[in-house]
Every structure is written in structure tokens, then in C-alpha cells.
Amino acid sequence: MFEALQAEFGIPQALSVVAGQNDLPKVVLTHASGARAEVYLHGGHVTSWTTAEGDELFFVSRESYFALERPIRGGIPIIFPQFGGGPLPQHGFARISDWQLISTALRDDGDISATLLLESSPSTLALWPHYFRLELEMQLSVSSLTVTMRVDNTDDNSFGFQAALHTYFGVADIHKTAVYGLQGVTLIDSLRDDAREDETREVIRFAEETDRIYLTALDQLHIADEGHGRTISIQKQHMPDVVVWNPWIDKAQRMRDFGDDEYLRMVCVETGIIAATRVLPAGERWEGKTMFTVGV
Ligand code: BG6
Secondary structure, eight states, rough: OHHHHHHHHOOOTTEEEEEEEGGEEEEEEETSSEEEEEEEEEEEEEEEEOOOOOBOOOOTTOOOOOOOOSSSBBBBOOBBSSSSSSSSSSSSSGGGSSSSEEEEOOOOOOEEEEEEEEEOOHHHHHHHHEEEEEEEEEEESEEEEEEEEEEEESSSSSSEEEEEEEEEOSOOOGGGEEEETTTTOOEEEEETTTTEEEOSSEEEOOOSSSEEESSSSOSEEEETTTTTTTTEEEEEEEOOOEEEEOOOOHHHHHTTOOOTEEEEEEEEEEEEEEEEEEOOOOOEEEEEEEEEEOOO
């Protein structure tokens, strides 16, 4: 299977399809600078993004499952068509579905891209009775990774959906981690009965479990990973909401696919249509994207 995908989509020195953990197919993008990204077809899941110097920017739990019926813990889980709990599996079915690789490219400017597709099938229709196509495009350049989600309503009727990139950033020490850019934004605090308040802090730091949905945040925010001496900027488009999540000590212990001490080395800053459902009329497309850029 890898051989056929490699023959069809491989690009010498830039893109290959190889066996990942548990033999799950993995697409590896390698920029001429040395920057790399890895994407599993299981879940359409980015599991790694490394700088030209070889520094990993994402977190993946050492306890993660790499199994067909389970989401990977870390990287970028793709949330669709439901965020959180509800009638569908938690955070929707995209992160536990098998995706197809449909195109790859090495552009003139040296950027490398891979596009994956998930479309309605008997198993998605049994869970969620709507015909759709969901494309996910990853574009790797020297210091950024851009992920674009495109939802096409291929049904005869409109449907409502949520969609998000549930990105896990790797940090040296959560006590030396700060999120900037959310001051003044109204938030829903999932740990306080969904209480609504306005974020007063210019700088968000972490000293306890955090699980907050920021409603219609500005499109530019950044994470200072002070322990590593680096900053990751997040530039989003048509993905209004942001979730900031860290499970802290007790929840880390309750999660089977997460190490007890791993809350110290990650933070999730998620972007998407999260707080409310977006209605997409029949035949229409929604596109949202987030660009992550690393700097010092
Ligand atoms: C976050 C939610 O987005 O995802 C949290 O706000 C949740 O409440 C977390 O715990 C992880 O979810 P899951 O399903 O991957 O364990």
C-alpha cells in the first residue's frame, strides 16, 4: 500500500509515504531547509513539525494510541463535524477516520504541500446523515506550517458543523509558557459551568487546569515557549474561536493515553468553528486556515 501511494504521490527528496507507528501510513514532507512535517492518513493527523535545526514543535504523548478506532493524542487532531461531546463520538469522527491522500506538490518557492480527503461514506452517513467532502491541505515552508480545512456540502440540504485544529504544542515547561493575543475576548470557562466572562489578562499563564473557549478571537495570537526560547505565532482565517487547554495534574492522571507528567510539556491552542455550529447550504464550501510560524 505504501509503495503504491509512494509511486503515485512521492516527490524525490521532498515527500514520501512510509509506514508509521503500527504500520499506519504516514506522509513525510521534507523542506530543502531541513524543516519537516509528518501526517498520518489515520485521522488526517499531523504528528510532527520540526524546524530546519531539527527541533520538534508539536507534542505527542508517549502513551498515545496509534490504532484505527482511536484518536492520536497530540499533534493536530482534526475536529469535525462536532466539537466536544454530543450525539457523535467526542470531537466528531474525522480524527478516527481513514483519509485518502489526493495530491502532493513541490512549488516553485520550495514549499511542499499534501492534500488529504475525507468524504461521506456508509460509516459516516450512519453517524451523521449528510453528504460532504472535507479536504485538509498541509503546506510546509522554511519556518511555517499552514493547515487549510475545506468543507464542501455535497448534499441536497444544508447541514450544520463545527471544525477545528486541536493543536498540541510542545513546550519546555508549562510554567514558562504564555499565550498572548486574547485580552478582551469573551470566553466560556468549561471548568466553571460554562461561565462567560471577558479575558482581562494580556498574558495567559498556567498554574491549574485550563479549558476555555474564546469566542471570535483576533486572528493573530502567539505562544511564548520561554523554556525553549522560541515563539510560535498563530495566524488564522475564518476560524473564529480559540480553545486554550491544559489538563493539569488530576485530569492527566485520568487520561489513559496521556502520561501523568506530560501536562508539563504541552499546551493546546485550538482554532476553528467551536462555540457555535456553522450552517453550510447545499452545494457551498467553507474554508478556514491556520498558519503556524516559529521564531525566536
Ligand atoms: C479540548 C476540550 O478541546 O479537548 C477538553 O476543551 C478536552 O474539554 C480536550 O478534555 C481533550 O479531548 P479528548 O477527547 O481528545 O480527550
